[in-house]
Amino acid sequence: MVEINWEDVIGRMLQAAANSLKGDWPRVRSVMERDLRDIADDAKDIERDYAAGKLDEQTAKRYRQIVNNKAKTLEALIRGMVKLSAERAVNSALTVLRATVNTLVGWAVL
Amino acid sequence: MSRRIVRGAGAWALTGAALLALTLAAGCPAKFVSDYDPQLDKQLTEFQKKVETFINKMAVYRGKPEGRYENNTDFYQKEVPVEIKLLLFRANLQDKNQETITMIELLQNNLKIMEELHKDHGYLSERDLKQVQRGINTSFRSLMLFEQEKRTGRGEAK
Numbered sequence: 480m481v482e483i484n485w486e487d488v489i490g491r492m493l494q495a496a497a498n499s500l501k502g503d504w505p506r507v508r509s510v511m512e513r514d515l516r517d518i519a520d521d522a523k524d525i526e527r528d529y530a531a532g533k534l535d536e537q538t539a540k541r542y543r544q545i546v547n548n549k550a551k552t553l554e555a556l557i558r559g560m561v562k563l564s565a566e567r568a569v570n571s572a573l574t575v576l577r578a579t580v581n582t583l584v585g586w587a588v589l
Numbered sequence: 590m591s592r593r594i595v596r597g598a599g600a601w602a603l604t605g606a607a608l609l610a611l612t613l614a615a616g617c618p619a620k621f622v623s624d625y626d627p628q629l630d631k632q633l634t635e636f637q638k639k640v641e642t643f644i645n646k647m648a649v650y651r652g653k654p655e656g657r658y659e660n661n662t663d664f665y666q667k668e669v670p671v672e673i674k675l676l677l678f679r680a681n682l683q684d685k686n687q688e689t690i691t692m693i694e695l696l697q698n699n700l701k702i703m704e705e706l707h708k709d710h711g712y713l714s715e716r717d718l719k720q721v722q723r724g725i726n727t728s729f730r731s732l733m734l735f736e737q738e739k740r741t742g743r744g745e746a747k
Contacts, residue, residue: 503742505736506659521723531729537709538717541702545724547696554697556731557635559688561740562621 489519496557503564507556514553521546623683625740632679636672637729640700644722647713658707664703673697689735696728706722 492515497504525546529539643664650656673693680689703721707713713721 503738505612506738507734510730513600514730515604517723517727521720538706540685541704541706541709544702545699545720548699549724549727552695552727553732555688555691556735559622559735560738562685563738566621566740569621573618 487546491513500564503560507560511557513517514549516544518553521549523538549584612635621638621685622739623686623689625736626679626683629676629679629689632672632676633729633732633736639668640725640729642727644713644718645710647707648715648718650714650739651714656712658704658711661707665700665707669697669700669704672738673700687731692728692732692735696725697733699724 493512496511496515497508500507520544524541525534525539527536529536534542643661647656647661654660673696676693677690680686680693699721703713703717703725705720706717710717
């Protein structure tokens with residue numbers, strides 16, 4: 480079996496999430512870090528125990544599915560957070576635009 | 590002369606269109622994600638309590654008749670489907686709520702796997718519970734965090 484460097488994988492996953500979320504990253508960091516570490520630990524434990532014969536194939540398959548679901552849940556959370564972040568950026572720009580146009584015109588046109 | 594009028598009319602049309610676009614854009618705030626839903630938040634908290642209570646009960650009753658799958662089918666076949674249906678119904682009421690819907694569907698899948706493990710093993714083993722609980726906790730934590738972010742992330746009151 481190929482040996483996976485989980486610390487490296489977690490580090491890269493966290494970096495990718497931090498890059499996507501930028502200013503919002505500190506607010507979700509603790510949740511994300513804990514869950515990504517859990518994913519890596521669980522994946523490691525399942526493969527180790529399956530290889531050692533402590534888990535039957537069906538149980539290992541079900542455990543892997545739970546780990547997959549965790550990863551997909553975090554993916555959906557990041558996607559949602561990125562959308563919220565973009566929404567805030569667009570609305571901040573629109574607020575500036577509105578103020579500028581209203582000032583230029585001299586009354587509240589927008 | 591007429592060419593100048595046409596050119597002038599074109600310029601006004603362009604200016605008008607640009608102003609209209611600006612008005613439309615600036616008048617309504619952009620929305621990429623649904624609003625915060627206090628009812629969904631409340632339903633999630635109540636459902637989490639129910640699931641946690643069940644998991645604790647299964648840990649206590651491991652090896653006893655009360656912990657056997659056959660004696661807990663009501664939870665999987667009656668309580669869970671109703672709760673999930675209510676959550677999905679609530680989440681589907683709002684536009685732009687795809688991430689929340691996806692997270693609820695993944696929670697549903699985790700609960701289905703818990704049932705399969707329970708059925709396969711007769712009881713939920715310590716290892717089953719650890720694995721299931723970690724998956725379910727991620728689901729609830731992410732759903733609630735995102736719901737809170739929809740509110741506080743938009744500068745609404747905490």
